[in-house]
Amino acid sequence: MANYKDIINSLQDKQGGIIEAFHALQREYNYIPEEAITEAAKVFGVSQAQAYGVATFYSYLSVEKRGKYIIRMCESAPCHVAGADAVIRAIEKHLGIKVGETTADGKFTLELTECVGQCQATPVITVNSEPVFNVSAVKVPEILSAYK
Amino acid sequence: MAEEMRLLLEHADKIDPRQAEDYIKVGGYKGLEKARQMNRKDLIQEVKSSGLRGRGGAGFNAGMKWSFVPPAPVKYVVCNLDEGEPGTYKDRIICEKNAQALLEGMAICGTAIESKQGYIYCRGEYPFVVELLNKAIQSAKAVGALGDFDIEVRMGAGAYVCGEETALIESIEGHRGEPRFKPPFPGVAGLWGVPTVVNNVETFAALPYILTKGAEWYASIGAPKYPGTKVLTLTGDVNNPTYFEVPTNYLLKDVIYKLGGGIKNGKKFKAVQVGGTSGAFIPEQNLNTSIDFDSMGAIGAALGSGAVLVLDETRDIVDIVTRISKFFEHESCGKCNPCREGTFRCREIMEKINAGRATEADINNILLLAKVMKRAALCGLGQAAPIPITSTIEHFGHEYRRKLLQYA
Ligand SMILES: Cc1cc2nc3c(=O)[nH]c(=O)nc-3n(C[C@H](O)[C@H](O)[C@H](O)COP(=O)(O)O)c2cc1C
Ligand code: SF4
Ligand code: FES
Numbered sequence: 001m002a003n004y005k006d007i008i009n010s011l012q013d014k015q016g017g018i019i020e021a022f023h024a025l026q027r028e029y030n031y032i033p034e035e036a037i038t039e040a041a042k043v044f045g046v047s048q049a050q051a052y053g054v055a056t057f058y059s060y061l062s063v064e065k066r067g068k069y070i071i072r073m074c075e076s077a078p079c080h081v082a083g084a085d086a087v088i089r090a091i092e093k094h095l096g097i098k099v100g101e102t103t104a105d106g107k108f109t110l111e112l113t114e115c116v117g118q119c120q121a122t123p124v125i126t127v128n129s130e131p132v133f134n135v136s137a138v139k140v141p142e143i144l145s146a147y148k
Numbered sequence: 149m150a151e152e153m154r155l156l157l158e159h160a161d162k163i164d165p166r167q168a169e170d171y172i173k174v175g176g177y178k179g180l181e182k183a184r185q186m187n188r189k190d191l192i193q194e195v196k197s198s199g200l201r202g203r204g205g206a207g208f209n210a211g212m213k214w215s216f217v218p219p220a221p222v223k224y225v226v227c228n229l230d231e232g233e234p235g236t237y238k239d240r241i242i243c244e245k246n247a248q249a250l251l252e253g254m255a256i257c258g259t260a261i262e263s264k265q266g267y268i269y270c271r272g273e274y275p276f277v278v279e280l281l282n283k284a285i286q287s288a289k290a291v292g293a294l295g296d297f298d299i300e301v302r303m304g305a306g307a308y309v310c311g312e313e314t315a316l317i318e319s320i321e322g323h324r325g326e327p328r329f330k331p332p333f334p335g336v337a338g339l340w341g342v343p344t345v346v347n348n349v350e351t352f353a354a355l356p357y358i359l360t361k362g363a364e365w366y367a368s369i370g371a372p373k374y375p376g377t378k379v380l381t382l383t384g385d386v387n388n389p390t391y392f393e394v395p396t397n398y399l400l401k402d403v404i405y406k407l408g409g410g411i412k413n414g415k416k417f418k419a420v421q422v423g424g425t426s427g428a429f430i431p432e433q434n435l436n437t438s439i440d441f442d443s444m445g446a447i448g449a450a451l452g453s454g455a456v457l458v459l460d461e462t463r464d465i466v467d468i469v470t471r472i473s474k475f476f477e478h479e480s481c482g483k484c485n486p487c488r489e490g491t492f493r494c495r496e497i498m499e500k501i502n503a504g505r506a507t508e509a510d511i512n513n514i515l516l517l518a519k520v521m522k523r524a525a526l527c528g529l530g531q532a533a534p535i536p537i538t539s540t541i542e543h544f545g546h547e548y549r550r551k552l553l554q555y556a
Contacts, residue, residue, distance in 0.1 A: 016322030023303055057324040060272040060306030076234030077425055078383035080471045115234035116273045119383045120390055129275050
């Protein structure tokens with residue numbers, strides 16, 4: 001795994017690049033570790049409180065440890081009318097966790113999201129940002145079995 | 149499809165959007181060439197007289213916006229690819245089918261306002277579009293198509309409010325995406341305090357065609373006061389939920405029944421929400437309306453992003469609006485009180501109504517709250533948040549009253 005300091009330093013010349021740095025950290029760790037926030041604050045010349053404020057403002061960023069695969073269920077109106085609620089319940093049941101939780105083996109985290117811009121094939125989930133289309137409750141076990 | 153008029157999407161799936169050469173083969177970068185030979189005043193005048201109005205929702209004349217930019221040593225061109233409005237994916241489609249037109253459009257704007265640096269702010273949910281755009285930029289730079297104009301892609305991170313232009317600028321600067329007070333407008337003091345033009349993807353991508361085919365030609369397409377084409381994304385209970393590019397005088401009923409193939413499963417139409425989740429719900433009697441900005445405004449609706457959500461007769465409007473009120477509570481940035489508190493209360497009252505625990509007094513309260521939010525919220529998010537509620541109380545009031553306690 002790349003060192004968080006190297007990740008942050010590689011972006012230090014980008015004006016206002018702290019959000020880019022957070023993205024790069026998340027690509028590596030799936031969340032932003034606390035020591036990385038402290039480091040990013042130093043490198044981008046903002047207070048630690050400000051850096052934390054940025055990291056927690058955006059729903060795509062997480063300051064809490066998450067699983068290997070982050071499942072996000074879209075619940076915006078088009079996905080809602082297409083049956084998003086039933087899909088959430090099916091995922092919760094299949095994984096034995098509630099929204100916001102991570103499975104005990106650290107494999108899956110389940111989150112809710114607003115529209116991910118793939119509304120041609122509702123309901124939509126994303127797994128580590130890859131969209132999965134036309135999801136239904138019955139398809140959930142098969143879809144998730146693809147993630148090892 | 150014969151009903152469509154494809155301008156931005158004419159070569160969709162026939163050219164590789166990453167490759168500048170592909171685009172050049174179908175006439176690409178000719179508009180920029182022409183723009184560079186014009187004097188700046190004439191160029192801005194050309195865009196102004198084409199009648200091109202912003203496709204991001206506010207409908208402001210693009211050339212006019214550019215004409216307000218004062219002289220300054222450094223200026224920026226910013227493309228809004230935040231596309232957070234639920235039900236909308238047209239900017240993604242434009243990038244995936246014709247990214248080079250967006251780059252060319254930004255460079256045309258750069259020529260007009262004398263800017264050498266562009267930024268594309270792409271929503272965090274589209275990492276694959278960021279990748280595509282970076283390749284497209286590399287390719288355009290490699291063949292020299294962009295000249296000395298540079299473009300950098302920055303990523304958003306899941307905040308709807310960052311589509312608001314000043315919040316977007318805050319976000320590029322590396323801050324929390326909270327809207328700024330206006331004025332000053334970004335055209336005068338935007339990114340890092342310097343003059344900045346912010347336009348939507350679709351606005352930029354129309355520019356090459358305006359330059360090559362002429363302002364007069366563009367102005368003659370579609371609705372005279374909002375000319376050109378519009379890319380729509382159709383969702384909900386229709387047979388054909390996909391994207392379309394149509395002239396702006398296309399009728400809403402034709403969007404649903406011709407392009408959309410009508411209501412799914414032989415059911416009847418109940419309502420359509422145009423413009424995304426902040427749009428008004430429109431009843432059947434208003435379907436015979438052209439989709440352009442002003443015609444939509446005249447029926448109390450908005451074209452917005454061009455999202456069209458169709459609901460069939462079995463749908464529970466109050467339940468859907470309750471879900472929408474959660475969206476706004478979640479996405480409110482919290483900077484101003486009317487919206488932070490207002491979206492919270494809207495959601496609370498909507499849940500009460502939806503659960504069958506409300507009375508007529510709650511409806512009156514939410515209508516009053518809506519008025520306050522419309523007038524007092526700092527940005528468009530808080531101002532528009534009550535529209536789905538007020539428009540459905542107006543047109544589908546019986547669905548609300550059906551859920552009320554019988555005068556407890
Ligand atoms: C809450 C909110 C969200 C917005 N989201 C977007 C968006 O996703 N894309 C966009 O182009 N404009 C969005 N806008 C409008 C922008 O503030 C701005 O008017 C637009 O980018 C200007 O470009 P245009 O003139 O080409 O439309 C939003 C406005 C508000 C208030
Ligand atoms: S209206 Fe809402 S989103 Fe806009 S600034 Fe106020 S709190 Fe933030
Ligand atoms: S509404 Fe779910 S992807 Fe757009």
